[in-house]
Amino acid sequence: MLQVDNIHTYYGDSHILHGVSLKVKAGQVTSLLGRNGAGKTTTLLTMMGYLAPRQGSVTYKGQNISGKPAHRISRMGLGFVPQERGVFPSLTVEENLTVAARPGKDGRWTLARIYELFPRLKERRTNLGFQLSGGEQQMVSIGRALMLNPEVILLDEPSEGLAPLIVQEIVEIVKRLRNEGLGVLLIEQNLGAALELGDVHYVLSKGQVCFVGDSETLRNDEAVLSAHLSV
Ligand SMILES: Nc1ncnc2c1ncn2[C@@H]1O[C@H](COP(=O)(O)OP(=O)(O)OP(=O)(O)O)[C@@H](O)[C@H]1O
Ligand SMILES: [Mg+2]
Numbered sequence: 001m002l003q004v005d006n007i008h009t010y011y012g013d014s015h016i017l018h019g020v021s022l023k024v025k026a027g028q029v030t031s032l033l034g035r036n037g038a039g040k041t042t043t044l045l046t047m048m049g050y051l052a053p054r055q056g057s058v059t060y061k062g063q064n065i066s067g068k069p070a071h072r073i074s075r076m077g078l079g080f081v082p083q084e085r086g087v088f089p090s091l092t093v094e095e096n097l098t099v100a101a102r103p104g105k106d107g108r109w110t111l112a113r114i115y116e117l118f119p120r121l122k123e124r125r126t127n128l129g130f131q132l133s134g135g136e137q138q139m140v141s142i143g144r145a146l147m148l149n150p151e152v153i154l155l156d157e158p159s160e161g162l163a164p165l166i167v168q169e170i171v172e173i174v175k176r177l178r179n180e181g182l183g184v185l186l187i188e189q190n191l192g193a194a195l196e197l198g199d200v201h202y203v204l205s206k207g208q209v210c211f212v213g214d215s216e217t218l219r220n221d222e223a224v225l226s227a228h229l230s231v
Contacts, residue, residue: 001026001183002047002078002152007056007066009039009046016042018207019056024152029174029184031198033191033229038204040187041083044154047185048080049073060152079150083157083187085141089130093121096129096140097147107149108180114143117173135166142173152183159190167193191229195219203228 002024009017017039024030032040045051047058049070058066065073074080088096097114115122118139124132132140138158145153155174159167171193178184178197188194194201195215203211203224211224218224 001061002185003059004043004047005057005059007043007046007053007058009042009051009053011042011051016207017046017053020204020207020209021056022202022209022212024183024185025199026151026183027178027181028199029178029186029197031194031201032185032187032204033189033194033201034204035228035230038228039207040204041156042207043204044080044156044185044187047154048078074148074150077149077151079145079148079153081138081141081145081153081155081158083160085137087129087132087137087140089128091129092126093129093132093136093140094125097121097143100144101147109146109149111147114146117146117176118143135162135169138162138166138170139173142170146177150182152185153177154185156187157189158186159188159193171196189230191225 004020004022006019006021007017008019020043022030032043034040042051046053049068052067057064060076091099097111120136121139121143124136158170167190174184174186174197186197195218198215200214201218202209205228210228
């Protein structure tokens with residue numbers, strides 16, 4: 001449903017992505033792995049329209065979306081949970097969740113369903129963004145993306161900096177989203193979480209895909225694990 005073909009992305013003159021291709025399918029978790037600086041976030045930003053590829057294309061449901069503005073891509077059904085989470089510090093949890101939602105457009109996700117998915121956010125609904133823990137901020141960031149009723153959700157290191165119990169909670173949430181039929185693109189540094197969740201893994205190294213395969217294959221590929229992941 002979402003496909004990246006041979007993209008080359010630059011920051012100014014620096015050539016970061018050298019022909020990355022990947023596919024995200026409905027009801028599957030596609031995992032994107034690689035060391036710091038490998039180009040994972042750059043790939044996601046190119047898919048979301050924040051960066052335009054100089055070569056190659058991003059296709060969503062048969063339509064070439066490369067270079068389209070990010071707000072249009074997000075309206076087409078791509079939800080984005082950025083690495084820095086982007087919770088507004090001076091808005092309440094509830095305001096953060098509803099600020100970008102589109103009222104009147106009846107979709108699957110409502111505030112009530114977000115609170116059902118994240119009971120803690122319901123308890124914290126009147127707290128301000130800056131008062132939240134890292135895990136709660138991550139929940140707000142995911143909830144806010146869901147409020148736009150995406151068909152695909154792109155998560156950039158959702159477990160980064162979180163305690164193991166919270167990581168497991170996020171893992172369960174991602175499973176639920178996949179089971180509801182969403183396509184998930186997951187960037188992870190936490191290999192355990194990625195192996196548990198990923199239906200297919202792409203490993204990036206220096207802006208190129210150096211491995212594609214399932215969890216079983218990746219788990220047994222010691223060369224890839226030691227060279228390109230921090231194992
Ligand atoms: N705004 C920018 N301007 C110039 N270079 C950048 C910019 N953002 C990232 N880079 C460079 O692009 C390369 C890929 O960065 P990217 O953020 O995509 O890596 P990443 O795989 O997401 O890493 P991390 O795991 O640390 O988040 C790195 O060498 C980085 O220094
Ligand atoms: Mg990154």
